[in-house]
Amino acid sequence: MQEASVGYTQTKKHQIKEKIQLESGKKFGPIEVAYETYGTLNQEKNNAILVCHPLTGDAHAAGYHEGDQDPGWWDNMIGPGKAFDTEKYYVICSNVLGGCKGTTGPKSTNPETGEPYALDFPVITIKDMVKVQKKLIDHLGINKLFAVTGGSMGGMQALQWAVTYPEAQKFCIPIATTAKSSPQQIAFNEVGRRAIMSDPNWNQGNYYDQEPPKNGLSLARMIGHITYLSERSMRKKFGRRLQDKKDLSFDFTTDFEVESYLKYKGKSFVKRFDPNSYLYLTRAIDYFDLTDEGERTLTEALSKVKCKFLVVAITSDWLYPRYQSKEIVRALESQDIEVEYSEIRSSYGHDAFLLEPGQLKHLISSFLSKITVSDVLQRDIPLINKDTSIQKAAEKMINTGLTHLPVVEDSNKLVGLITAWDISKAVAENHESLEEIMTEKVITASENESIRSVVAKIRSNNISALPVVDEKDKVIGLVSSDILSQLADEKHPVPGTD
Template sequence: MADPRFGLQRRVVLPGPLALDGGGSLAPIEIAYETYGALAPDGRNAVLICHALTMDQHVASPSPRTGKPGWWARVVGPGKPIDTDRFCVICANVLGSCMGSSGPASIDPATGKPYAMSFPVITVRDMVRAQAMLIDHLGVASLAAVVGGSMGGMQALSWAATFPDRVRAALVIASTARHTAQNIAFHEVGRQAVMADPRWCGGTYPPEAPPSSGLAVARMAAHITYLSEAGLTEKFGRRLQARDAKSFGFDADFQVESYLRHQGLSFVDRFDANSYLYITRAMDYFDLAEEHGGRLADAFRDSAARFCIVSFDTDWLYPTAESRSIVHALNAAGAPASFVELSSPYGHDAFLLDSPDLDRVIAGFLGSER
């Protein structure tokens, strides 16, 4: 008989409480997750994939909300770089999100109404602790690997630091060990755009009338940071959008303007504005060295994991220098670590797009896991 804890589109309510970095606790905790592949009898073949800011648990299966393929379907599956014939892959929607896990849109059991802005402010480490509760529920004592890109990479680092005996390998892609002032600044522009929308209503907007304009602008600003100048120039240049001449007005004259507007509008159909505030805040608070006395190497002193750090040469959101800092800290801690900078014209988003070089790195790193 199939184990009811495993299979697509699962959701579990855990009693908690979950102690939070910001003080207080959260209970109960609802976690939406998906699994692919079978858990080995000894439970040692589990791989946790951690998703980025606006992604979800639908890593290799179509999203029921958008109908689009899983965001990493090219990487996860039978015979693919993360081989589900070999590994049991787990992907959970992060705490604070709006795709089934506890977040500001969830019902507060104390009031019977959505938490909205009364939901506690969370950290990346809180997200990881919630994932650990799920892993406990699934009966997995240790993870063969934790894999993540961008915010997912932050979670992978936090897993190795927070649960050093439970992670045997960590693959960190296009990520960082802390948010810089520039990272925080871009997020603050987005948050202020949301909160300036008259329909935000202090976070108590009805589901049928969200602050769509503000959230769309936030998404547009963030999306620019995911791309590269070379990629934008190659794709759009200064080409006009469906016209032969400039309008000398404020419509979307340029293709790049139309593209960003489309990105903003499509985003508001699938994401909650308050969740965007909470998750970007969690990313801004992320500083792994600060959590360990101010020295990044100390975060990895007790880790039993081996690490692979991957960056992209056109990623200016989390540039290669940030990855090198992680590698230096791992070396100082005596942790086994490999590092590769890949070439791509696509900027930060390269880890989500077709990248044979990245696929080879993933398959090679996980292929040596026993």
């Protein structure tokens, strides 16, 4: 399918009225969450992907806002035909707690004072951000996400999701990230914070009714941006070329192109980001440590996760180097948790997860195409005993919203299948028992069967759902044509299938 844009989008808001318990022990609320969605949530609500944004990202991940010239920050990855194909998936992105693009943060109004929170805003963590995201996902009526993904700080959130809510996603795709911030990473963040707090206009965070600390924030961004690039990319992009001059000035004005570039990045950043948010979010990154400051090993921290992983690193990333991703992989493998490790081969440095959509699309599409029935089946489905009355069967179908229900006998052994059409027919023709209306020769699927194999059964028999059974024909779940047909991809065939 040809890639396309999701078009014009709008940011939505969700109110969390009750206070939440923060990792610091404080209770905080109410909280307003800004989020955007792309694509359509299917009937089973099992095609949702949560995209977690990096440090300076926001909820606007794809498409265009009215009047904007530039699309969302991950537009090259989200949309029809792209890595997160909105013809298949329902993609969600929310601004994190502590942010400055719609979700409650330091510049939001404190309802108790009527003034911006400023430094009265509580110190937050990645776990707190994820807790707020979980509230949003619950509000959307999604019991289990298809995947959670993100790069850099977004990758930390994806990992935290897998640890805090092990049953809440099928796949986890952390990109260019770490399981705990290193001393060097903390050091760069601290220098950036000191740049902001040393600006005379910072005023202990109380600058919202006056000139903000633009110079400090600009400098913090310049420092941070250096860490997002690689030496090779800077040499290739700038070299030692002079900016709009032929000779050195022999003073402290701008001589080199790289100086001009960093000043441009800093100046443009202050137009869209709140300095206090930068302080809070970088502090949350510093505090991120799945081992709880050494209270447990990383293996122990990841011991209860239930999802499959694709861990992606970048060859030229020196901010979050590859060894940190490999530590995550080794910890998962030691627990026999399914994990794939891949690398983006790029000279761009840490920013490659934003700048190499072709490689990343291939890695993600290939990973998601290897799923089996066990990854997408609905396990907690009601079963109908063959002696159940038609009225009771109809009530159960209405209450669950399912249009197909397996009929079983003792020990949950499959003996038939009834559909909403069968129930309608039974009422119209005054049938009295399920055996008169149910389909007895039922086409089934097994847990380890490939997606493409099951899709072939569905298409060739013109059916919309299959019971999933074990080797003794006991029903263990149900798969629908909706999610299956979306996941079948001819360009990425599952190994072992035609």
